[in-house]
Amino acid sequence: MATLNPNGNPVRIGNIILRTPGLAGEARALPPNVPETRSAEGTTEDLDRALAGAGVVPQETIEITAPRLVEVPAGTALRSTSHDEPAIEVTVPDAGEDWGQFLLAADESGVATWNFPVDQENRLDITRGGGTRTYVVRRFVAPAEGIPETRGLLGAAGKKILKVLAFKLLDPIGERVGDYFVSRWEKKKRPYRFRSFLPESYNSPDVPSLGPEDWARLSSGRALLLIHGTNSRTHVAFSALSEETVRAFHERYQGRVFAFDHFTLSEDPRQNVEWFFDNVPDGARLDVDVVCHSRGGLVARTLAERESEFSLGSRDLNIQKIVFVAVPNAGTILANAKYMSDFLDTYTNLLNFLPDNGVTEVFEGIVTVAKQLAVGALKGLDGLQSMLPGGPFLKALNKGDRDGKRYFALTSHYEPTVAGWKAWATDRLLDKIFKTENDLVVPTLGVYDKNGSGFFPIEDHDRIVFEKVDGIAHTRFFGEPRVQERILGWLG
8 A cells, every 4th residue: 555645756556656746545556367356446247258358458456545636836737638637647567569558547436537558748659568658547536425336347436446458469370450459359249240129039139140031021011120329239229128119110010120230330331331232132122211329320321322322233222211319410529539538438437327238248349449549540440430520421421412211310418417427528528529418429419400411400390309307328218218109109
């Protein structure tokens, strides 16, 4: 155990050196991979499984107890470059030439942030083998009333946790794969497929892909297609729907209900749609309505509005209605390279404070994206870059005239109620990044407002905007009875 120096002088705790100007408290090092560490951190099995699944191992862990702010002379405090926030400095041993590294921090209220090594100019440091690496970490201390009784993925309430994580940059045969962590992970863990969406198994991953009999049935009348969003799968994205709602889907479409599992991180919606048409059987004639969430709406629009740009052969697709649920039709600034770590922070905190089905697999995807960011590789994240406002994909999509298709929209303005999380979201997302109402991932107006396409804006009577009092975050729409009722009403 060591006492922090709020004057900013360095303190060594185990193998780590901390500089904490303005922050007092007690710190101790926790050895990795021993039961005492897991117990002290209060981390969950979901976290451990996700790290293991992504090929990430704990290197060092620091626990800070009784954290409190102390006034220091002007000019003494450290500040982060990315958001100009009060910060502390953490210097850790380098993991080695063939290893990447990052730091996952959690404050005493449960707010998690991803941190990447920086050089002396506070820029991302992708060099390795230099002996040590330095991290500049948010210093925020939550007020006592902002500390929840329980914690999510990352530790026991009332403590700060600094968890240094490492991962290999080489595959078993010696090929360097740093630029392609995400694409390899999606191919292994998130394969493309068309799947059933039955009342008894819609929230299960263990269902077969569609076969010839399924396609014959889907071609016999109007069908319903569900398309999930970013870093998700069908059984995760739509698991909160009630069984009664899914049964209502089947009654209205006479059993013709199916879903599309696809890559969302490493491939853009055009690539998703290319796979879609390449794998619909020859001769299939599909008349479909679509319910889609988040980035899945961009896939739906590409199917509906850009069909003529793809080779369909003897296949035919006719889309009449699309229900957009929290879809970034005008993009999300979190897809900007400058804010990609904030994208990770946002999704991690949604899992922390609003856990849902599939926590382990969703967090494993977040960890895998973090690996790619840690080596400075954005070129393998085409799926995320497709949501960049004004980027090449959305520029091409958001133009053209309207035809007879009918679009509907569900969107929200969400504000966390947990004090520490609320402070982070207000300061970081609202004041510094979005600067407008949002659901923590997508701007509220961006789901339905003008964007250059003739299909937008979506009219008042074809959209619902949930306010702060409704408490609906980006990942929580489908569990809301009013959302389910409205979707059924629009589908008619």
